[in-house]
Amino acid sequence: MTQMNMIQALNSAMDVMMARDPGVVLMGEDVGYFGGVFRATEGLQRKYGEHRVLDSPIAEGGIVATAIGMSINGLRPVAEIQFADYIYPAYDQIVSELARIRYRSGGDFCAPVTIRTPCGGGIRGGQTHSQSPEAIFAHVSGLKVVMPSNPYDAKGLLIAAIEEDDPVIFLEPKRLYNGPFDGDPNKPAVGWNSHPKGDVPEGHYRVELGVADIVRPGNKLTIITYGTMVHVCLAAAEKAGVDAEVIDLRSFVPLDIETIVNSVKKTGRCIVAHEATRFGGFGGEILSTIQEECFWHLEAPILRVAGWDTPYPHAFEWEYFPGQARVIAAIKATMEAT
Amino acid sequence: MMRSRLHVPRPPARPGEKPDFSYVQVSPAGAAARPDPNAPLSETEFLSKEMVRVLDDNHRAVGPWNPHLAAADLELGLRNMMLTRAFDDRMHRAQRGGKITFYMKSTGEEAVSVAANMALKPSDMMFPAYRNQGLHISRGLKIVDLMCQLLSNTRDMCKGRQLPVMYHSVESNLFSISGNLATQFPQAVGWAMAAAIKGEDRICATWLGDGSTAEADFHYALLFAQIYKAPVILNVVNNQWAISTFQTFAGGEGRSFASRGPGYGMPGIRVDGNDFLAVHAVTQWAAERARTGAGPTLIELVTYRAAPHSTSDDPSRYRPKDEEKSWPLGDPIDRLKGHLRNLGAWSDEQDKAVEKECEEHVNQAWKEANTYGTLTDGPQLDPAIMFQDVFKEETPSLARQRMQLAQELKERAQK
Numbered sequence: 211m212t213q214m215n216m217i218q219a220l221n222s223a224m225d226v227m228m229a230r231d232p233g234v235v236l237m238g239e240d241v242g243y244f245g246g247v248f249r250a251t252e253g254l255q256r257k258y259g260e261h262r263v264l265d266s267p268i269a270e271g272g273i274v275a276t277a278i279g280m281s282i283n284g285l286r287p288v289a290e291i292q293f294a295d296y297i298y299p300a301y302d303q304i305v306s307e308l309a310r311i312r313y314r315s316g317g318d319f320c321a322p323v324t325i326r327t328p329c330g331g332g333i334r335g336g337q338t339h340s341q342s343p344e345a346i347f348a349h350v351s352g353l354k355v356v357m358p359s360n361p362y363d364a365k366g367l368l369i370a371a372i373e374e375d376d377p378v379i380f381l382e383p384k385r386l387y388n389g390p391f392d393g394d395p396n397k398p399a400v401g402w403n404s405h406p407k408g409d410v411p412e413g414h415y416r417v418e419l420g421v422a423d424i425v426r427p428g429n430k431l432t433i434i435t436y437g438t439m440v441h442v443c444l445a446a447a448e449k450a451g452v453d454a455e456v457i458d459l460r461s462f463v464p465l466d467i468e469t470i471v472n473s474v475k476k477t478g479r480c481i482v483a484h485e486a487t488r489f490g491g492f493g494g495e496i497l498s499t500i501q502e503e504c505f506w507h508l509e510a511p512i513l514r515v516a517g518w519d520t521p522y523p524h525a526f527e528w529e530y531f532p533g534q535a536r537v538i539a540a541i542k543a544t545m546e547a548t
Numbered sequence: 549m550m551r552s553r554l555h556v557p558r559p560p561a562r563p564g565e566k567p568d569f570s571y572v573q574v575s576p577a578g579a580a581a582r583p584d585p586n587a588p589l590s591e592t593e594f595l596s597k598e599m600v601r602v603l604d605d606n607h608r609a610v611g612p613w614n615p616h617l618a619a620a621d622l623e624l625g626l627r628n629m630m631l632t633r634a635f636d637d638r639m640h641r642a643q644r645g646g647k648i649t650f651y652m653k654s655t656g657e658e659a660v661s662v663a664a665n666m667a668l669k670p671s672d673m674m675f676p677a678y679r680n681q682g683l684h685i686s687r688g689l690k691i692v693d694l695m696c697q698l699l700s701n702t703r704d705m706c707k708g709r710q711l712p713v714m715y716h717s718v719e720s721n722l723f724s725i726s727g728n729l730a731t732q733f734p735q736a737v738g739w740a741m742a743a744a745i746k747g748e749d750r751i752c753a754t755w756l757g758d759g760s761t762a763e764a765d766f767h768y769a770l771l772f773a774q775i776y777k778a779p780v781i782l783n784v785v786n787n788q789w790a791i792s793t794f795q796t797f798a799g800g801e802g803r804s805f806a807s808r809g810p811g812y813g814m815p816g817i818r819v820d821g822n823d824f825l826a827v828h829a830v831t832q833w834a835a836e837r838a839r840t841g842a843g844p845t846l847i848e849l850v851t852y853r854a855a856p857h858s859t860s861d862d863p864s865r866y867r868p869k870d871e872e873k874s875w876p877l878g879d880p881i882d883r884l885k886g887h888l889r890n891l892g893a894w895s896d897e898q899d900k901a902v903e904k905e906c907e908e909h910v911n912q913a914w915k916e917a918n919t920y921g922t923l924t925d926g927p928q929l930d931p932a933i934m935f936q937d938v939f940k941e942e943t944p945s946l947a948r949q950r951m952q953l954a955q956e957l958k959e960r961a962q963k
Contacts (some may be wrong), residue, residue: 235745261745268777272734272768279752282723283673287738299764306728307735315716315724316707317937351938375940420943464943517593536587 214410215402216387219307219361220250220326223368224288226414228258231286232407234372237264237273238290238326247292248328248387274300274325275438281321281406287521288372294329295341295382307333308377309352324371324378328374329357330485331531332385332395332439336524342437342486342517347379348462348495349408355462357381360390360407363460366417383437383485393533394444420464424473428455431544434496435483437469439515439532443483446537452545461490470496478509479547481540488516510547513540556669557796563864567648567874571596572850574820574876577604578611582829585836590811592689596806596816599850602825607886613829615667619893625666625824626884626894628686629658633881634906635681635691636855638914643712647922648698650712654679656854656872659824659880660755662686662786667831668753673743675723675736678713679785679853685722691910694792695917701932702927703920705801707936728761730756733782737773740838751838753781753831761805762798770812777843783836784846786823787853792866807889809846821849822880825887850877903939931957 214222227234236242236251242265245252253464255263266273270291277287291297297304304325312320331340348355354376359362364382371378385391387403402408426444435443440458447454455473459466475481480500482493493514500512515532522530560568580598583591597745602609606959609616617625636653643651650669656662661682668674676683696703698712705716706724715725723739726732736754743750760766763785773780788795809816815837820829827849833847854872856863888894921927935942935950942950 235742262775267771269771270560270770271764272772275731275734275765276741276772278736279675279735279740280742280745282735282737283739283742283746285742303729303734303765307726307731310726312725312940313937314706314710314714314726316705316709318716318718319724320704322942351905353940465945467944 211409212412213403213408214361214365215389215408216361216364216382217248217250218235219365219410220368220382222410222412223365223372224254225257227369227372228262230414233284234288235262235264235280235285235287236264236288236290239266239268239292241265241290244439246290248384248459250290250326258366270296270300271303274303274308274323277323278303278321281323282319286322286372287325290325291325291327293339294327294343295338297327299344304347304353304379305350308378309350312376313352320375321377322375324368324380325462326368326380326382328384329381330383330385330390331522331527332438334524334527335522337521342484344381344462345486345490345492348492352377353463354378355381356394356419356460357383357437357462358460359383359386359437360405361402361410361536362407363417363423365410367419367460368414369414370419373416378419381437385438386441390441391399391438392445393409393531395528410416417460420461420466422460422466422469423458423471424455425458426454426456428453428477430454430477430479431541432457432477432480434459434470434480436438437485439483439485442532442534443537445530446534446541449534450538450541452541454541467499467503470500474500474504475507478507480508481513481515481544481545483515483532483537485517487519488514489519491516513544515540552586557794557801559794559796559867561868561871563866563868565868567868568912569874569876571597572876575599575601577601580613582609582612586840586842589813589815592815593810596804596810596818597893599818599820600826600830601820601823602829603823603883603887607883607890609825609887613826615825615829615832617825617828619888619891621666621878622824622884623893624890625662625879626888628662628682629881629884630902631906631909632658632662632682632685633863634910635685635694637840638910639695640859642914648712649923651698652678652713653855654681657787657821657851659684659786659827659884660783660821660849660851663824664753664783664831667828668751668835671721671750672737673721673723673750673752675732675752676725677732677741677755677757677760677785678725679757680755681713684717684720684722687717687722689715689717689720691913692916695913696920698887699917699922700919701873701917702929704929707932707933708929723765724915726744726772730760730765732756733765733769734772734813736782737769737778740773740778741776744776744779745899749839751779751781751835753783755785757790758784758786758788758795758800758805759793759798761808770808774812774814777841779838779841780844781831782844782846784848785851786848787851789853789857789863790865791857791861799868806846806848814844814846814850816848817847818848818850820877821851822877822883825882827947852877
């Protein structure tokens with residue numbers, strides 16, 4: 211075990227996979243010589259050569275399209291889109307091509323491409339560097355979509371994603387790169403070195419896609435969340451003094467319905483929390499699933515905690531961000547409902 | 549006072565007007581020089597303005613681009629073009645008869661695919677567009693297999709998931725065709741980049757229409773191809789029309805599509821797309837560049853879409869009827885026949901015999917394909933197949949939906 215922050219864990223995952231499989235190539239803006247704007251690919255071009263860690267032009271559509279072509283020719287590309295907010299020029303290639311190649315060719319071709327992209331707010335990124343677009347990818351059949359919330363999961367999930375023969379959208383909550391963040395911007399930043407999930411094996415291991423993690427067991431309330439909000443919800447549950455079970459989804463597609471349903475059947479109360487805008491957000495899918503599977507076990511309406519249905523405003527980051535206060539209010543409302 | 553004025557391009561002739569192809573700059577056959585494939589850009593730039601042509605008006609092969617193909621190869625090319633046309637005509641009729649839902653003919657554009665294929669190796673990869681059936685036919689895909697795809701029947705390679713004409717073949721190195729335009733162009737570049745990364749000697753070729761060059765994917769493809777010197781041949785099939793949209797709306801007014809190539813730093817060649825020999829020659833030239841590490845080539849194949857865009861289209865609503873009869877570059881099949889006749893390698897008897905052979909081949913295949921089912925009759929695909937291949941392995945939620953459908957179908961059957 212080594213102490214790693216999330217960037218180091220991601221870097222280690224790519225390093226491990228590049229060493230194991232000569233077909234793994236990295237591409238993206240600034241990822242080569244410079245090592246990426248968040249340093250996730252630092253040192254990898256030096257180690258594996260500029261043919262395997264490719265600096266790409268600023269053309270996300272071209273990055274994803276050429277990654278698809280490479281995968282058809284037997285490589286296993288890991289493409290970095292510098293910010294999830296920049297991914298939309300590639301949306302057609304992702305939705306109409308990447309997601310469909312296996313299906314439309316009757317299983318004859320497949321496109322094992324991993325697209326890594328930093329998402330989420332909390333870094334004063336304004337409306338073009340803070341988005342959480344998981345729902346618009348999870349909605350597309352043929353894509354696997356995941357988001358880790360800590361270094362250990364980040365490395366294991368990324369290795370599993372690269373080893374997948376299906377395309378994976380790998381969303382990285384950038385506010386968590388350097389340390390867990392409980393939603394309070396006024397507290398001094400903490401690193402991953404004091405967090406148990408900052409202990410990361412140096413070699414190969416997998417965190418399977420489609421398996422949620424119960425990060426805090428409890429009996430009275432289920433909080434379903436992912437990404438940065440995992441840490442916010444943990445802190446909020448602690449402050450609210452509720453015997454809450456907190457589930458880190460980790461994976462949107464495939465979705466670990468069993469873990470969700472078992473927990474809600476046990477607690478009878480549930481809130482779903484995400485940073486993305488509320489309307490049409492992934493929370494709605496969770497809620498629907500719960501009411502289909504657990505309706506007669508529910509003791510209170512399920513509430514959603516989310517970003518407002520506005521773009522992410524630069525000046526009002528902490529009014530937008532669904533921090534502890536918003537989570538605690540939902541916890542109280544859910545617990546008090548009869 | 550000076551004012552700006554919006555320029556809205558229009559085609560030279562609309563329905564009821566006299567066809568006018570005076571805008572098509574045609575070089576005399578044999579006139580364009582043939583630079584070395586590895587010559588610097590400045591020495592190949594003229595190719596984006598002139599037009600490479602080999603067959604002259606008397607069907608003789610002239611000039612430095614003559615690929616000197618053996619008569620047997622020319623005859624094979626001709627047969628594949630004739631088979632493609634016979635297949636197209638039969639499938640168009642099948643759609644009109646309600647047997648298939650949709651079809652797209654390649655009439656008048658057969659040389660674009662068949663000649664290019666002949667200039668490449670079977671191991672080279674192709675990312676076709678939807679009007680490249682000549683590639684599939686000349687790469688030896690069975691006509692019956694293509695028909696099964698059109699019928700979405702029990703032998704459909706796409707398992708009933710794709711609109712007709714979206715074929716593929718792993719064995720024949722033909723990538724799956726997308727219904728979304730231009731997406732294959734940068735994918736082909738990625739495929740070629742991978743070949744270079746792996747140090748293979750295989751190259752890649754891809755095709756799109758003049759209209760599709762307006763998509764960002766076209767520009768990504770040229771950019772990435774040139775940056776990484778990918779071993780790829782980028783073909784723009786300029787058949788003048790994108791459904792009802794004339795090629796000027798894709799920027800073809802005043803400058804050739806081939807001239808986009810030098811803009812990105814690669815050679816662009818404008819070629820007579822209805823001249824089998826010229827298409828073969830420029831493809832070979834581009835393939836040599838790709839194989840020797842010189843990088844990509846953009847080829848504009850100047851041709852004319854003699855057929856409707858698809859069976860859902862009626863060109864008489866937007867262009868003069870029989871406009872193709874005035875097309876200055878003639879018909880690729882007639883021209884190659886003329887050339888073979890000149891060589892004494894084609895006779896009226898052969899012509900009739902091969903035409904009949906193609907017709908019978910197609911009819912025979914159609915009969916067989918129908919025995920594997922149609923959308924409405926005969927053996928049917930199990931609808932549960934729709935849940936396969938979304939992912940490599942079925943997810944639990946897909947499994948649940950598959951069982952739900954099975955229940956639905958059971959109840960439907962009981963009613």
